[in-house]
Amino acid sequence: MSLPLIDNAKNKLLPYNRYLKAMILAVATTLTVVGCDSNSNSNPEALVQVFENEVKVDNSLVQTSTPERYQPTYNLEGALIPVDSAEVATPYPVISASLEVKEGEEVEQGQILAKIESEVSESKLPFISNKFVEVYVDGVEVKSNKNSSSSTAEASSKAEDNLVAVTLVLKSPIKGTVTKITDSNTTNEDSSASNSATSNNSAPNDSADNENEKNKEADKPDSEQSEGSDLMITVTNPQKLQLVGELPLSTQSQLSVGTPVYFTVYELQKEFTGQISHILADPKSDTLIVRAPLVAGENSKALLKPGMQASMTIEYGQIELGVRLPRSAIHEAKLDGLTKKRPRPNSPIQGYVWVVDQTQTLVYTPIEVVQYFADSDQFLVSGISNESLVCLADLPRNSDGKTLSVH
Numbered sequence: 001m002s003l004p005l006i007d008n009a010k011n012k013l014l015p016y017n018r019y020l021k022a023m024i025l026a027v028a029t030t031l032t033v034v035g036c037d038s039n040s041n042s043n044p045e046a047l048v049q050v051f052e053n054e055v056k057v058d059n060s061l062v063q064t065s066t067p068e069r070y071q072p073t074y075n076l077e078g079a080l081i082p083v084d085s086a087e088v089a090t091p092y093p094v095i096s097a098s099l100e101v102k103e104g105e106e107v108e109q110g111q112i113l114a115k116i117e118s119e120v121s122e123s124k125l126p127f128i129s130n131k132f133v134e135v136y137v138d139g140v141e142v143k144s145n146k147n148s149s150s151s152t153a154e155a156s157s158k159a160e161d162n163l164v165a166v167t168l169v170l171k172s173p174i175k176g177t178v179t180k181i182t183d184s185n186t187t188n189e190d191s192s193a194s195n196s197a198t199s200n201n202s203a204p205n206d207s208a209d210n211e212n213e214k215n216k217e218a219d220k221p222d223s224e225q226s227e228g229s230d231l232m233i234t235v236t237n238p239q240k241l242q243l244v245g246e247l248p249l250s251t252q253s254q255l256s257v258g259t260p261v262y263f264t265v266y267e268l269q270k271e272f273t274g275q276i277s278h279i280l281a282d283p284k285s286d287t288l289i290v291r292a293p294l295v296a297g298e299n300s301k302a303l304l305k306p307g308m309q310a311s312m313t314i315e316y317g318q319i320e321l322g323v324r325l326p327r328s329a330i331h332e333a334k335l336d337g338l339t340k341k342r343p344r345p346n347s348p349i350q351g352y353v354w355v356v357d358q359t360q361t362l363v364y365t366p367i368e369v370v371q372y373f374a375d376s377d378q379f380l381v382s383g384i385s386n387e388s389l390v391c392l393a394d395l396p397r398n399s400d401g402k403t404l405s406v407h
Contacts, residue, residue, distance in 0.1 A: 048393045049407075055362060056405045061392045062356070065323040065384055070370060074254070074314040075344040076245030076290065079307050080265075083277075083293045084237040086173045088132075089230075092118040092166075094183075097231050103181055107172045113233050116168040121161045134169040142166075176237035183231045241304050242277070242293035243312045248347055249286045254316040255279055261292045262313045265304060266341075272298045276314070290314070313344070322370060322382040329353055329392040330379060333369055340374035348382070354391040355384060356404050362391060364400040 047058040096117045101107060110132070120128065120135075126145030129135045135142040243263065247255075257279060263272040278291040292312055294304070327335065333351025338344075348368035355365040367383035384390065391404060 048395070050396060050399060051402075054403045054405060055391075055393075055395060055399050056407050057391060057393050059406050062404075062406055063325070063329070063390045063392055065388055065390055067321045067323060068380065069319050070322050070380060070382075071315050071319055072317045072348075072370065073344060074247055074251060074316065074347050075342075076243065076247070076312045076314070076346055077342065078243050078245055078310070078312075080241040080243055080304060080310055082176075082236040082238060082306055083240040083242045084174045084176060085234070086176075086236075087232055087234050088113055088170050088172065089232040090116055090118065090133075090168055090170065092116075092120050092168070094118060094231050097183075099181065099233075101178050101181075101233070103178050105178050107176065107178060107235060109172055109175045111172050112169055113172055113178070113235075114170045114231060116170065116231065118166055118168055119163040120166050122164050123161050125164060125166070128166075128168070132171040132173050134171070136167040136169070137164060170233070172235050174235055174237060176235045178233060179236050179238075180234040181232075182234075236306070238306055239299050239302060239304075240293065240296075241299060241306060242274070242291055243310055244289065244291050245312060245346070247288045247290060249281060249283065249288050251347055252279065252281060252288055255288070255290065255314065259314060259316075262315075263294065263310050264313075265308055265310045267308050268303060270303070272304070274298070274312070311342070320382055322380045323384050323390075324373065324376075324378045324380055325353065325390060326378055326392060328394065329390055330367070330369065330381065331394065335369065335372070335379065338369075338372035338379075343372045343374065345369065351381070353381065353384060354393065354395055354399070356389040356391055360403050360405075362395070362399050362402050362404050364397065 047061060049056040094116050098115045100112045100114055107113065125135065125137070125142050129142060129144040255276065257276055259276045261274045261276060263274055264270075265272065272294050274292045274294040276290060276292045278289070280289040280291075282289065292314075298304075331352045331354075333349050335349065335351075338349075348370050351367055351369055353365050353367050355363045357363050365384065367381045369379050369381050371380040373379070
């Protein structure tokens with residue numbers, strides 16, 4: 001999408017255009033005897049001629065810079081993953097288990113997922129149950145005693161630690177969908193039919209690669225697991241989605257929790273909004289982990305699914321000025337990653353441009369590339385004064401400080 005010109009650009013550029021025309025004429029008519037210098041290292045008939053103290057270029061290689069305004073942004077890409085995800089399991093050996101749900105089934109918070117038969121040390125019994133785990137011995141519920149003093153717990157640990165047969169009732173910590181049921185008896189075919197889900201405890205850059213689907217041949221409720229099997233049930237909320245990405249640590253001062261972001265979902269060709277919820281700095285890798293969920297209600301029609309590819313735009317700072325330049329004018333910049341589908345880099349790309357100052361001297365000027373325009377194969381760059389000419393030629397670095405002439 002083309003960016004608009006500055007509102008008052010025409011008024012400001014009228015006297016400036018006269019200045020540029022005069023400057024180009026001056027450059028074009030500047031003839032230096034150095035052109036006959038024996039140190040010339042290029043063909044005098046070429047478009048670019050580099051001499052000891054002067055560089056001559058064809059008129060087509062000098063361009064005036066026309067300013068455009070743009071909003072600085074950071075841009076991240078990745079797969080949408082659930083915000084709410086939980087893996088329900090027990091640290092105690094599973095002698096047998098009866099499942100109360102199937103893969104693909106929607107569950108409410110606190111709904112029973114499974115009943116586990118296990119053996120637990122007697123001293124640990126008072127410390128197992130919580131809001132989402134109930135403990136029964138011979139059909140009698142064992143209530144939590146986690147508020148007991150540390151001395152009581154220490155005395156219990158010193159007592160004879162017999163194993164007690166228990167029934168553990170596992171409940172869902174969140175409202176969502178059962179996306180995966182794993183046990184040690186799951187066959188390879190069953191595993192391939194299941195889809196992975198991301199837990200809240202997983203690494204910040206984890207993402208779901210595929211959409212979670214319902215398992216058409218899920219186990220029946222109350223199916224029995226064999227002795228000694230392990231059981232894990234994953235529950236996710238597919239309507240609450242987020243995108244997680246990485247930025248350079250240097251961008252931290254430009255970001256804050258609550259900053260609005262804008263999502264573009266490729267598959268739907270639609271835009272959605274969200275907010276930054278977490279910013280996690282990792283000085284060791286010099287990166288910043290950014291988490292941004294969609295605003296509540298944005299996926300009310302369930303159009304978005306986990307695994308969909310999306311880009312996330314984070315605006316920062318004030319509107320700035322930039323100029324469009326062809327690829328040949330930009331040097332020492334890694335531009336290959338910018339494409340029609342990915343026109344904006346994660347963060348501005350560093351590079352250099354040959355700028356002609358008011359004394360007709362070439363200056364190797366640092367710039368930042370902020371956007372790519374595939375239709376013209378041009379780039380929007382910042383860091384160039386609006387009162388400068390740009391030399392499009394690929395000159396050697398030792399041209400810095402030399403006089404530019406146009407022929």
